[in-house]
Amino acid sequence: MFQLLNTFLIGITAGSIYSLMAISMVLVWRSTRVVNFAQAGLAMLSTYFGYEIIHRFDSYWIALPVAMIAGALVAAGIELIFMRLLLKHSSQGAIASIAPIIATLGLLGLIKSIIGYFWGNQDVIIESPLSNVGFTIGTQTLALSPMKTFIIAAVVFMVLVLTFIFQRTNLGLALRASAYAPEISRLAGIKVDLVRTVGWALAGAAGGAAGMLQTANGNGALSPDSLEFSLLLAFGFIAAVIGGLDSLIGAVIGALLLGLVLAFVLTYVGGSLVFITAFVLLLVVLLIRPGGLISQKAGRRA
Amino acid sequence: MSTNNAALRVEGVNISFGGLRALNDVYLEIGKNEVVGLIGPNGAGKTTLFNALCGLVKPDSGKFFLDGQEQEFPHTSALVDLGIARTLQGVGLFGDLTVLENVMVGAQKFSHSGLVSAGLGRNTRDEKQLKDRAMHYLENVYASGLANRRADTLSYPDTKRVAIARALVSEPKILMLDEPAGGLGSQDIEWMNLLIRNLTAQMSVLIVEHHMDVVMTVCSKLYVLNFGEVIASGSAEKVRRDPAVIAAYLGTGVA
Missing domain, CATH: 3.40.50.300 (P-loop containing nucleotide triphosphate hydrolases)
Structure with a gap:
């Protein structure tokens, strides 16, 4: 019974972090139709900024928003300086649809190298600001610690804020309209280029949050070759694809589903099968419902 | 001449x-x-x-x-x-937005707040004004009853009305x-x-x-x-x- 509950809690916590990463992939996809593999690098860079803040001010609570803002600024800068030029120059020919994606892979490598140059390739440590020891009920320890509680609450809060922005504000209206039909939006007077940059900035902020939370949830170690971030990218991407790549709600559902499935495989089948499961899940979804699990109904809503 | x-x-x-x-x-x-x-x-x-x-x-x-x-x-x-406002031959409504939202898209130039502050939800009065303005033009094309429908559920003649309302709302x-x-x-x-x-x-x-x-x-x-x-x-x-x-x-x- 406790094992079931703990497996569920582990899955939800992991899934909520994946959902931030998935959201950031979806935001970029919606605004520029690019699958942004550099997102892992952006999240990592933001987390290093967070590390610098912790180093100086000794506060994770300052570092988290700063990392998000840094992520937003860097992502907006990449869109402004790099992607705009790239999309303009690669608008024709067979390479048009893959060139930007390959370019984001290049960016990923570049960002990791830059991190290595400034911070070195050794692990740096971000201490978890809250206890990672689970609450106890009787003699049993729950897989829910103060830190994990904060992570889940923070993600829920961010998803609610994003949903509010998308559904209830003018900016959200512009974001949704531009994603649906950029040319018509332009005719209707929306500054589509600016909206794209804002989309990237929101994605950067979500990625920064994902990096900070993931690092604090794990062993706190951070390095340019961090496996954690590669997994964050892979699982975030898989979750986004499961959710249809176009929908924020889809990304969250995909991420929670993935987190839960992986947690149950880990507990009841075996750790060596986790990666296989994740990628089999991706392939099965692509084969059976290439538009994602919920693309038909709510897929384009959010 | x-x-x-x-x-x-x-x-x-x-x-x-x-x-x-x-x-x-x-x-x-x-x-x-x-x-x-x-x-x-x-x-x-x-x-x-x-x-x-x-x-x-x-x-x-x-x-x-x-x-x-x-x-x-x-x-x-x-x-x-x-x-200058134009409608498109293919109508070009945003299928996954409501009719009212579609028309609000056309009214963006009347939004006084910048994109970012609007994003932070600071300007709810501004939002309300845009909504009212959009509603007014929907009434002008006799489509106010459709306001909360998703645009991709409309009949073809109705989409034409909404498209015109979206063009008109930018005055x-x-x-x-x-x-x-x-x-x-x-x-x-x-x-x-x-x-x-x-x-x-x-x-x-x-x-x-x-x-x-x-x-x-x-x-x-x-x-x-x-x-x-x-x-x-x-x-x-x-x-x-x-x-x-x-x-x-x-x-x-x-x-």
């Missing part, structure tokens, strides 16, 4: 796609509060001219006057600020309608005629249209394009009798 205070005037417009001359020395003038029709056989260049006027195609050469002031052909994104000086009567039944066409005529109190209208009865009913002036050239222009009555126009439409060598 050319007056300086025309709402919109273009002259000497040339556009080629590769070796194909799509528009050849085309001119067009829309007076204030006038309804001007642009007609011609398929492939005559009507939509190309439309697209050039709203920045979707860049002309190779040509002059563009707005309110008598010469300026560059506008960029698409500047169109609404210049007081343009010049409204460009791309085949407003296309695909409509006769009742809806009558309604459209009435609407267009009522609009002229506030703005000039340019229409591309195949339905001759619509064009003859609402337009005070017509331009006829054939193979990328203006072959006739003037009042509907005059154009109707023009031998070159008859030849172009019937495809015979009458002229």
Whole structure:
């Protein structure tokens, strides 16, 4: 019974972090139709900024928003300086649809190298600001610690804020309209280029949050070759694809589903099968419902 | 013939796609509060001219006057600020937005807050104003009852109304309608005629249209394009009798 509950809690916590990463992939996809593999690098860079803040001010609570803002600024800068030029120059020919994606892979490598140059390739440590020891009920320890509680609450809060922005504000209206039909939006007077940059900035902020939370949830170690971030990218991407790549709600559902499935495989089948499961899940979804699990109904809503 | 205070005037417009001359020395003038029709056989260049006027195609050469002031052909994104709004042949509503949201998209220029502060939800009064404004124009096209429907659930005639409301909500000086009567039944066409005529109190209208009865009913002036050239222009009555126009439409060598 406790094992079931703990497996569920582990899955939800992991899934909520994946959902931030998935959201950031979806935001970029919606605004520029690019699958942004550099997102892992952006999240990592933001987390290093967070590390610098912790180093100086000794506060994770300052570092988290700063990392998000840094992520937003860097992502907006990449869109402004790099992607705009790239999309303009690669608008024709067979390479048009893959060139930007390959370019984001290049960016990923570049960002990791830059991190290595400034911070070195050794692990740096971000201490978890809250206890990672689970609450106890009787003699049993729950897989829910103060830190994990904060992570889940923070993600829920961010998803609610994003949903509010998308559904209830003018900016959200512009974001949704531009994603649906950029040319018509332009005719209707929306500054589509600016909206794209804002989309990237929101994605950067979500990625920064994902990096900070993931690092604090794990062993706190951070390095340019961090496996954690590669997994964050892979699982975030898989979750986004499961959710249809176009929908924020889809990304969250995909991420929670993935987190839960992986947690149950880990507990009841075996750790060596986790990666296989994740990628089999991706392939099965692509084969059976290439538009994602919920693309038909709510897929384009959010 | 050319007056300086025309709402919109273009002259000497040339556009080629590769070796194909799509528009050849085309001119067009829309007076204030006038309804001007642009007609011609398929492939005559009507939509190309439309697209050039709203920045979707860049002309190779040509002059563009707005309110008598010469300026560059506008960029698409500047169109609404210049007081030009257009509807699309394919209607082009945002299928996953509600009808009200679709119209609100057209009202963005009235949003006083910047994108970012709007994003932070600071300006709820601004939101409310945009909503009211959108609602007002939905009422104008008798579509206020559709406000909360998703746009992809509407019937075709209803999408046309909503598309016009979205164009009107930016309060343009010049409204460009791309085949407003296309695909409509006769009742809806009558309604459209009435609407267009009522609009002229506030703005000039340019229409591309195949339905001759619509064009003859609402337009005070017509331009006829054939193979990328203006072959006739003037009042509907005059154009109707023009031998070159008859030849172009019937495809015979009458002229």
